Amino acid sequence: MTSLDLVAERADRRAWLGLVIVLGPVALVAMDGSVLYLAMPSITSAITPSTDQALWILDIYGFVVSSLLIAFGNLGDRYGRLKFLVTGAVVFGAGSAGAAFAPNPEILIACRALMGLGGATLLPAGLAIIGNLFHNPKQRSQAIGIFAATFAAGFAAGPVIGGLLLSRFDWGAVFLINIPVVVLFVVFAPVLLREVRTSNPGRVDALSVVLSAVGILLAVYSIKTAAAEGFSLSQIAIGVVGVAVLVWFARRQLTLEYPLLDLRLFKDHVFAVAILTGLLSLVAWAAAGYLSGMYLQSVLGYSVLTAALLALPGAAVLTAACIGASGVVDRIGKRSALIASHFFMGFGLLLLLLTTTEHGVAAFIASSVVTGVGYGFSFSLVADTAVAAVPAERAGSAASIAETSNELGNALGISLLGSLAALLFRLTGPDAAGTLDETLDTRGLSPATAEEAKEAFLTGLHVAVGVASALCLALGILALRWVPKEETPPSEPTPDPESMTATH
Incomplete structure (x- = not known):
């Protein structure tokens, strides 16, 4: 079959069913990044971890995933992506089962690390195998957009699902919900998906x-x-x-x-800007989500579940933007869509500057909706660029670069911009405690001091999102200069050379 044949070939029902079965573990991996925050009070009461152990329970998963994505994406290219997907799902499921019944902090930390080990195999292998299921460029873009939307929706829905589960069941339920999805995947993946590996893998x-x-x-x-x-x-x-x-x-x-990470890919300005977009979009998303969540709960006084529900409009827009990104690219081109994502994010973040200690729900929802368009475009375009811009035999490695930029962006957003907000709180706050929540929990706190603490937190939030907005707008301007205009109409397909061998 020639490359031109592949361009004309449209996916059959088996390919779409294969996409559906891959999306299950992807949603679990994404949801696990946010669902645990609501469960920590129950976990603390049940197994009494120390402060350090509580931080490791929260962080070890992200540490393991981000540190192994590049390695596992490359190994999947060489030894078979389906094999990595199934193995990763089994490991993720085993870690989830162990975490649900962990009797002490040490075992829970170990099980969370095991879940991270499985999660690190699922993301790059899943994205690469989807790229192989859909040979038609338009359908491949749509499928990758759905993949990105599922990951984004899983992360956004994590707090809501966690809140509903924790209102009815013990904390272990947030891990047990993973098991049925893993079982379904392990049963149906070998039937619906084909093993894919590089034809010339080289030495690891x-x-x-x-x-x-x-x-x-x-x-x-x-x-x-x-x-x-x-x-x-x-x-x-x-x-x-x-x-x-x-x-x-x-x-x-x-x-x-045969490098593990082909740095030559970054010589392409489009690829480089796309990966920077993946990094920066998650920096902005993570920081704004973390700080605005604290704002809704600790400043405005909403419950955790209510705060999560208020985030649903933005999550819905983000999901729709991910899915619809391919259609937007058909109309305005990939360059324009990529540049637009930065300006949607940048101007949307500025809306959070309208929040006050008394009112801010409308500004928060408006910000999450506007930035949701930018986040959705960026998530879909980064993934699509990573897979489509490289030879097919390097698809797993390119996918791992895109996913690693997201994981690192998520960590850096909270670490750097969250730290900036915390520093400003300590500098401008009442000096009663190190954080807003600790200050508000102080016995005998006067209303004036509580108001001063809330104002100090709001100052930190405004400066942090202002910095994030400036970075997004600056990268948008850089993209205007770096990314060349398309020489052909965006709807005109380009041949997708097949350099993989696939076996049933």
Whole structure:
């Protein structure tokens, strides 16, 4: 079958069913990134973790996922993506079952790490295998948009689903809901999906696998430790070692015939801007979501579930934007859609500057709706660019770069911009405690001091989202300069050369 044949070939029912079965684990991985925040009070009461252990329960999953995405995306290219998908789902399910019945913090932390190990295989392998299911460029863009929308919707729906479960069941329920989805996937994936691997995989460089995992883990750990506990000599040393390991990793990739991370991909300005968009969109999303969630609960006094419900309009728009991004690209082109995503995010974030200590729900919903358009476009375009801009045999590696930029953006958003907001709170607040919640829980707190604390938190929120907005707008201007105009109409398909071997 020729490349032109593949362009004309439209996906059959089996391909769409394959997409549906892949979306189940993807939604679970995304939801697990947000559902646990609501469960932590119940977990703390049940197994009494220390402060450090509570942080590890929350963070170990993200640490493991972000540190292994590049390595597992590459290994999936070489040894088979379906094999990685099924294995990852089984590991994720086993970790979920263990976490649900963990009798102590140590076992829960270990099970969360096991879930991260499985999650790191699911995202890049799932995205790459979807790219192989849909050979028609338009349908492939639609499928990748649905993939991105599912990931975004899973993350946004996590607090709502968690709130509903925790209102009826014990904390272990937030992990047990993963099991039925995993079982269905393991049963049907081998029937609906085909094994895909590169035709010329080359040698796996074990040192690169270790360097990428260790470097990302140490760097992200250093940032999160600084955000939670402040700067220290040991924290800085860990960060320096992490950066040094990543530099070593990057230099090594330039000398390998089969690199784990093909840095030459970044010579393409479109690809580079898209990956920066993936990073920055998650920085803005994570910081705004974290800070505005605290604002709704601690400043305006809404319950956790109500605050999650108020976020649903933005989540719905985000999901629709992900799915509809391919249609927008058909009309205005990928360049215009990518640039528009930055300006939707930038101007939408500015709407949060209208919030006050007494009123702000309307501004929050308007901000989440406007930014949701930008986030949706960016999530879909980043994934599509990562897969479509590279040879088919490098699809898993490109997908892992896109997903890693999202994971790191999520961590950096809360760590850096959250830390900036916390610093401003300490500088301008009443100095009764280190955070807004601790201040409001102080016994004998006067109404004037509580109001001063809320104003200080709002100052931090406004500065943090202002910085995020400025970064988004600046990258939009950079995209205007860097990303060339399309030479052909955006609806005109380009051949998608097939360089994979597929076996049933």
